[in-house]
Amino acid sequence: MDVVMGDAEVERMQREAKAWPLEQLxxxxxxxxxxxENPKEPKFRKLKTGNARIAALLALPAARSGLEALGWQATEEALELPERAELAPFAAVLEATKPQPLGELVPLTVLRGALKSKLELPCNLPFSGLAAALEQSDALGRIPRARQRLLVGVPPKPLSELWPNYQAMTIEELNLKAFKLEDTWEEMVADLRALRASFGALLGVLSCKRTLQDNYGFLLDSAKALLQAKAKQMDATELQNARKCFAVLWPPGAAETRQARLEHCAACTPLSAPQKAEDGSVIQFPLRVERAELFDSAISQIASASAEELRRPLQVTFANEAAEDAGGPRREFFNDFGRACAEQTEVWQLTAAGSLLPAECASSLRGCGRVCGLALCQAENAAQEQRVRENATLQELLAAVTEGEEGAAVVQQKLLLGAPLARPFLRCVQADAPETLEDLQAELNAEQHESAPDFRGAKAFLSTSLRDMGLEGQLTFSRQVGGRTVDLTPGGRDIVVTEETKLSWLRAVLKSELVDSLQEAAESFRLGVLETCGAAYLALLSAAELQEEWSGLALIKDEDLKLWRERAAINPARKAQADWFFEILAEEPSNGRPKVLKFTTGSDRWPSDPKTFAFYVEPMDGGDEVLPxxxxxxxxxxxxxxxxxxQLRSQLAKACELGLSMQLV
Structure with a gap:
């Protein structure tokens, strides 16, 4: 039982390898x-993942997981094989993948349009060899293998329909004698222009380097248009394929394209067509919440609303308070909702890093997804009527909201949740769950407190023996969840982890904790997001970027405070007091500044991209005895x-503590 999990991955790699291009095999x-042949040579035990050929190999189905099952361990820049690794499985893989002697030549008739061509190939040639021969045929147009589609029979049907495992079969096993060859690129161009393509089909085209290189601009523009057309309705599989496409064309996480990607997210975010009431005012989505029951009062209204209602301009009011929503109450609601989630222990739990993670028996996740979707799509001042076309997108609304009455600048501060969503959960929401051991460890570490890291995320765990770590005989293929034992494999609680199965256990326990246990909650949450703002943010942003878009930054660092000061428009009558104000903030620790930000703006989270942040200092009547x-x-x-x-420091502290901003608009 010690090696069952590893053996399964090695066997999977052997099966999948039959369908790999011959050069990769x-x-x-x-x-x-x-x-x-060189067991003592260190250079052969290190595979640099930055090497193009190695990276291409590891990207193939089951390649990386198979190598890891053979003992290769991930580091920052490579896969490395420890000296103690058992080499007997290596010989078994070599034997299973050994090329067979070429068999008898068989004639093949290939039809491409009106063209008929002949090929003679060995009967035991694997399909990958046939694909290579077609790619090299001048007569057939040298179609790259990633764009080849073979059809057989009358009427012709794709080979994949008749033989789902065709890529792992030989010409003889497929019983090929004649077939029709098509170039999927020709069909894809037409489908992309008509916006009827799927991201799954586009992904197949992107695997062809030549096509990607020759048509990059067209492919990126087409993918962006396709996302805009499909953003409102996208299942998990299509979202996953969309992310894979953009990982090639417009990679999430790239700082130089972040603003452009955010702008396209806005372009893909649908808003309701403006509807007028009898008095001529714009029909809004009114949200009236109770401070004492903020989570329940908000969820009950948002969960029962239609998607069309949720896309109307949002108007937030707090029960028994006179403040009208021109931005502040809205910011305050989303900020407080994030903190209220942390108190709903039956729905959410906090990670060691203070992020929100669904509880085991989470409820209300679809409603929470709707709230988070609203935070992304409800632009500042959206409650006020804007003169934009019907069916306008968020991007067009943002463009319209450029100035207020009499040309005054309008604050475009984002709506930020008061607590971040955990990164592993966001990965699942984005249908981008971590798979490799390296990735799983990174997501585990992202949610640990810096002073108390989890031993499972340490690099030392990969290279240090269980005995040296004091863990020998202490681990089994199971984990504890809410006071009960969950087996990672049948009978896992009785299977002790050994040195040989340590990595298999680590991958299994992290996958169970960071992926499997979150999938149901992620699906419900994702549905709520799609109903309000669509899929663009999920497809175009990395989990870290999405986390910041939803919750900004918890700390206001010195460089942030400097920007805050630079963005402040100060009435000359209060220049001295404004200078003192910013001096007081500079003397505060970074984690003490958010309470002042909350008092003055309604949100204690600093935006990750504060270029639209504005601040004003104005005079009021009174002296030392009056609160600001x-x-x-x-x-x-x-x-x-x-x-x-x-005196300013004392009165400001009192005002922040009392929360007097609640009484004002």
Whole structure:
């Protein structure tokens, strides 16, 4: 039982390898052969993942997981094989993948359009060999193998329909004598232009390097248009394929394209067509929440609303409070909702890093997804009527909201949740669950407190023996969930982890904890997001970027405070007091500044991209005995004529503690 899990991955690699391009199979064999023939040579035990050929090999189905099952361990830049690794399985893989002597030649008739061509190939040639022969045929147009589609029979049907496992079969096993050859690129161009293509089909085309290189601009523009057309309705499989396509064309996480990707997210985010009431006002989606029951009161209304209602301009009011929503109450609602989630222990739990992770028996996740979707799609001042066309997108609304009354600048501060969503959960929501051991460890570490890291995420765990770590005989193929034992494999609680199965256990336990246990909650949450803002943010952003779009930053660092000061428009009558104000903030620790941000803007989260942030300092009547006031809708702080910095410090602390911004608009 110790090696069952590893054996399964090795056997899967052997099966899948039959469908790999011959040159990739030969590379795998060379890697293994070098180790077998030179077991003491360190250079053959290290595969640099930055090497183009190695990266292409590891990208093939079951290649990486198979190599890891053979003992290769992930580091930052390579896969490395420890000296203690058992080499007997290497010989078994080499034997199973050994090329067979060429068999008898068989004639093949190939039809491409009106063209008929002849080929003679060995009967035991695998399908990958046939694909290579077609790719090299001048008579057939040298169609890259990634674009080849073979049809057989009358009427012609794709080979994949008759033989789902055709890529792992030989010409003889397929009983091929004549077939029709098509170039999927020709069909794809027409489908892309008509916006009827799927991201799954586009992904197949992108695997062809020549096609990608020759048509990159067209492919990127087409993928963006396809996302805009499909953003409102996209299942998990199509979302996963969309992410894979954009990983090639417009990679999530790239800093230089982040703004462009965010702008396209806005272009893909649908808004309801403006509807007028009898009095001529725009029909809004009114959300009236109770402060004491903020989570339940919000979820009950948002979960029962239609998707069309949710896309109307949002108007937030707090029960028994007179403040009108021109931005501030809206920011405050989303900020407080994030913190309220942390108190709903039957729905959410907090990770060691303070992020929100669904509880085991989570409920209300679809409603929470809707709230988070609203945070992305409800632009600042969306509650006020904007003159844009019907069926406008969020991008067009943002473009329209460029100035307020009499040309005054309008604050475009984002709507940020008061607590971040855990990164492993976001990966599952994006249908981008981590798979490799390296990836799983990274997601585990992302949610650990820096002062108490989880031993399972440490690199040392990969290279240090269980005995040296004091874990020998202490681990089984199971994990504890809510006071009960969950087996990672049948009977896992009785299977002790050994040195040989340590990596298999680590992959299994992290996958169970960070992927399998979250999938149901992620599907429900994703549905809520799609109903409000569509799939673009899920497809175009990395999990880290999406986390920041939803919750911004918890700390206001010195460089952020400097920007805050630069963006402040200060009335000359309160220049001295404004200077004291920013000096006080500079003297505060970075984790003490958010409470002042909350008092003055309605949100204690600093935006990850603050270029639209604005701030105002204006005078108010009174002196040392008066507390400052805030107008959160306009990010405005009103200061009395304080006589000293210490008096300002004292009164500001009282105002933040009392939360007087609640009384103002």
């Amino acid at each position: 030969e590379l795998l064999r060379k890697v293994l052969q070098n180790v077998v 006031r805030a107008m959160t809708c306009g990010n405005m702080l009103q200061l009395p004529n304080y006589s000293s910095k210490e």
